[in-house]
Amino acid sequence: MKILGESKMKIDHSRGPAGIPVWVGIVLLLLISGLAQGNDLISDETCLDCHDTMQESLKNTPHQLSSLQKNTSTEIACINCHSGAEIHVEDPEVGNISNPARLEGFEARQACSNCHKPHVGMDNYGFDVHSELELNCSNCHKVHGGHSGLLLSKKAEFCLKCHEEMKNPFSRRSMHPVNQQTITCLSCHSMTKRKDMSTGFEFERVCQDCHPQQAGPFPFEHEAANAYAVEGNGCLSCHDPHGSENDKLLKQSGEELCSSCHMTPPGHLNLPALHGPIRDIENCVACHSAVHGSFTSHKLLDPFLQSRLGSPQDCNQCHDLSD
Amino acid sequence: MKNIGKSVLVINAIIVLLLIASINADTGGGKLKLGYLYTDEVGNLEVNQETFNTYEGAVFSLLDMVYLFDGGLSINADMQNITLNNRNLTASISKPGLFSISAHNNQYRRNYEFNGGNFTRRRTTSFNGTFKPFSYAQLFAGFGVTAKKGVSNDLIAETYDTVNVDYSHTTFNFGANMLYKKNSLFWEYRHLDFSNNVESELYNTGRTADAFRLSGSTLIPKYDWILVSGGYHYRLDKIESNSTELKTNLGWGAAKLYIPQRYIINYRISYARTNHSATLRETDNVINTISIGKSWAGKFGLRIGYENRVADDLTDRTESNGLLLNGWLKIKKQLLVRVFTSTRENNVVNGTTLIGEESIARHKITAIYTPSSRVSLRVQWNGQFASHDPDTQIRDTLTDTEVGSKVDYNTLTASLKLSAPDYGKIIVSHTYYRGQFENNSADLSYEFSDHLFRASIYPNSYKNLSVFASGKYYRSRRNRDVEKTSISINAEYVLKDTYTIGAQYEAYNFDNFLVFKEYYTTNIVHFYVIKNFEI
Structure with missing residues (x-):
């Protein structure tokens, strides 16, 4: 389970206990500095000597190099993501340095998860298709020069690139305004904001963000609208969230919808x-x-x-x- | 006048942002867009959803603005249609690895009357901030308001007067996210406050909610192939006027085992108890899920799962067993086939429920064929089936508690993408939707058969001229009889690399052949100039 470049990413937070004589500290410092000299890390400047455009591509991103900015709590250097720099400096072959974007599946996600918690489903929660298809973080994110959130493209276009068939429901009679860019796929299918949101009876909370007036509790509930209820399936009991041939995204219209669960009383x-x-x-x-x-x-x-x-x-x- | 005032305020804010940016300057730039949008509408303004949020008037936008300071601080802004009521604004200031503050605002209108006199407008405004005092910890906080104003016709336009639907929904949250050597801890507190301005107590649905979440995950020491996680979630909703409460306590735990030979085993359990003070009902939901997956290094993957769900409110108890199969196959990077299927049998163990016992199945097959970088063909079938009484002989003896309804819903989509480096790109797609709903109650049934065609053409730029065109055709038959058509043509010409002159034409048509008054046609023309600027 060893991760490429992991050894280079470890930051030593150890500190000497209080009360140690000063000379011990000095000796230790000398020893440490001696060891460090014998085990130099490759600096960003060394990398940028050859890869000068990479600095620009990281500007204005969360991975902006720490050596080029002030007052930041996170140490980010080229070697945090690209391991094998010592050999690469001597022999600048592409194969001599790791590139997380070219890793596959589990190994690729592990490389990023040294600093980032994987999205919901990508790691430990639920049956997520992105995880099952062995997708790499770089299938959606571009570390060097991505859009907001380091996504490959802007807003809904980003998801619809792969989910081509999902463009069509948003052109039916009633639909959520995704094509109009008022909302995006991530407004409902949030992979980052709702890490704990897993179980079926929590899904209705997603709808309540924009439609709070329909949200409960009510003194007299309609069970079908409550996903926690024994017979409830939440909002999806009656609505088709992507698009429908009926007004208000209803699965059926008029009394037909009600009669899928209720008998029409005589008279x-x-x-x-x-x-x-x-x-x-x-x-x-x-x-x-x-x-x-x-x-x-x-x-x-x-x-x-x-x-x-x-x-x-x-x-x-x-x-x-x-x- | 009110909208003009808001626009001036936003423009002033942009000028302040730009002034701040010019101090201690490093590099920056973006795009300014100025134009005018004309609309010519005929017919019923409440039927064509695509144009609900379109306004006529002068358009000013600030797009993709980035400003970078020495030392890493940056300002970003993307503000579309600042001068119109469909504005969509985002701005942020951040220092990577230390903090970020962002603001967002957008609005959406929905028409409820033939002439557009009755409409509602939902406005969403939010502010979010993060602060990272240490490399392994991030604090976050946010504030948001979703406000809706206007009048709607509620459910039955023919009968009822207009209904005032004004409300405001305010939320704030804060918490922390920690990640240290692949061990994570997350907590968040969230407060929600909903209030409407309806005077009548019958419609006064003001309420509040408080929610707390805590979760964590860790690799087990010495067994770093086992990842365990768990969490707790508490939420309390209260109605102000009558003290009704809805309280949920939820706990969950999960484990993921990475076994050699690319096997993965997943297990999770969640238990929730929800108390409703008005109905005096206490509902337990227990979910157990286990799955095993295996993949053959980028060529083939398979996962099989089983899920057991129990819902119990002390009066009634249902238990369901679900099976899941998910597989994919990749052949020489040219053909990818994905298969997903799940079934669920829901049984009533105790008591009597309205819909009775249930069988649900969902299947999805997707094939993506990419013989070369110039051709890509996707075909997807999606089928959903539900049945409450599969035996026709039993149906004759149905009681009030056995509805016996059936659902048969199918979607078939095919899309083709063709690209030629010398000419451009074409995407065409067709989706066929077919749904049959058999509602045995009162012998009511429902059926639809929809076709949706979509085509987009992206020719390569010729000298400094680029053109883009797209069109859609939608037809719904059976119980519905609706037709929708739209086209869009966009042309842009680049002058001296800093100016772009553009024009966009859009046309929409809507016809409901069963409801005489539901017809609509519009032409929208948008002329604009974009200036790329640097600071």
């Missing part, structure tokens, strides 16, 4: 005695409009239903709303 449809607006619309949400959860009704009825229908008397006088 609810096609009866002439029904109130006009309900008969005309033939849609469950005409009355049960609080589909995400209600503050007033366990049947998820519209709190203003009575006044909206212009009913002169209380609904309870004719309808049994008790169960």
Whole structure:
């Protein structure tokens, strides 16, 4: 499990204990400096003598060389990522120095994980396709001269380069505005911000960032909307998040959607005695409009239903709303 | 006037940024874009989502601005459409390895009325900062507001009056991220505050939430082929008006074993308990997942997994068993085939649930054929199936608690990319979506059959002229009868390497053949000049 270049990346944080006589410290310093002279690390300047454009490509990136800037807590040098520099200096063959971008799969990710925690799924969490395909960090990131986040390209284009087929759902009748660049794939499929977000019943939190008004809790819940519930599948119970032929990203429209889980109670449809607006619309949400959860009704009825229908008397006088 | 005021404020902020940048200057530059966007719309403004967020007017943008100071400090800005209400702004100041502060703002409008009089606008603004006092520790904090204003027609436009949907959702968070010799520790506290401005208590859904996360991972000493990790998550949501609470405690643990010969074994367990004070329900969710994977050095990979889920709220208990198979095969870097399949059987162990027992299956096959650097062909099939009562004989005896619905959803996509170094690049793709939903309740069923064609042409630049064109055609049939078409042509000419003159034409058409009033056509023309600048 030894990592290429690992030995060069170790930083010695050891310090002498208090109370040691000064002369011991001096002797130790001399010894250490002697050892260091015999084991010189290759400096950035040495590398840049030949690879002068590399300095520019690292500017304005988190990997900007420490030797060229002031007051930074992180030591970054060429040899942190490229091991074998001592041999390469003597014999400047490409094969004499490591390049993490050319490593494959596990070894490549290990090289970067000396300083970076792997993204969710890339290491220990879940079945992630990026990990399974043995993708290297450099399949998505470019250390020398990448865009923001060192990504290979900007915003949604970055993911859609590989996931070509995912461009199409965002052109259906209703969709999330990814093609309009209002949001990106990473707005929902965040690989870095939600390292702990793993289990199914947490996914609905992703939607709540932008749609908090639909988020619970409610005194009267719609179980389907709660991924933690026994019968719930969260927002995805009713919505197709990429794109749909229906308005509001619904999987089905109108009463068809509701009837995939609910039986239509007798007398609810096609009866002439029904109130006009309900008969005309033939849609469950005409009355049960609080589909995400209600503050007033366990049947998820519209709190203003009575006044909206212009009913002169209380609904309870004719309808049994008790169960 | 209000929007003009905001634009002036943003432009002033940019000038201040540039002034700061000019002190102790090193190098910097970016692009200034100035133009005008014309729109000509006919029809129903609430039906074509692509143009909801398009505005007519003068456009000013500052793109890809980077300023580097001596010593490593840098300022970045990417501010699109500063003068319009669809502005999308990002700015940051950072010193790599030490700190970063970034700000982001964007807005999105949705129309709810034929003439566009009723609309909502969602504005998202966030600030984030990091500070790295040591090489192995990073502190972070953030603040964000998502605010929505306007009126919508809610669910039934024909019946109801407009509904005011104003709200603001404020969050702040802080925490730390530590990584030392491949041992990591992460913690975060997050607070959320939601409030709306609706006077009626019936719609006053103001609430708060507090969340805390802690997680860590480490390689086991002397057994560095075993990576273990675990975490704890707590979240409490409260409704202000009636003291309803939703509380979740979640703990998880995981192990990953890297075995020689490129075998990997994954195991994880998570346990969560959610308490709802209003329903007095306490729901447990337990998930156990194990998988074993093997790969043959860049040529072939296979993973097989099993997952057991239990959901139990003391009244009802369901248990599901899921199988997962994931494989890929690469043949001489020319052909990559990926196969993913998963099935799940969800059984009701105790009690009675509305949808009853469930069978779910999901399959995906992708083939990518790249015979040369000039040709790439991708084909993907995605099938999703769900069934609540597969036996037709049983269906006749359905009760209220057995809905017996079925879902059969298929997607087939083919895309072809052709490139010729002397001419340019063409990408064409077609997706066929087919869905059949059998809702036995009330004998209602639903069906759709959609086609989506997309083509993009990128000819090589000729002298200083570059042109790009794309088009889309969408047709939805069966229960829907909708057609959408759009084209986009963009041309740019570079003058003396510092100026670019450009024009973009876009046209959209929407028709719903079942709903008479749902038709829409628009032409959008955008003229602009881009100046590359250096400071």
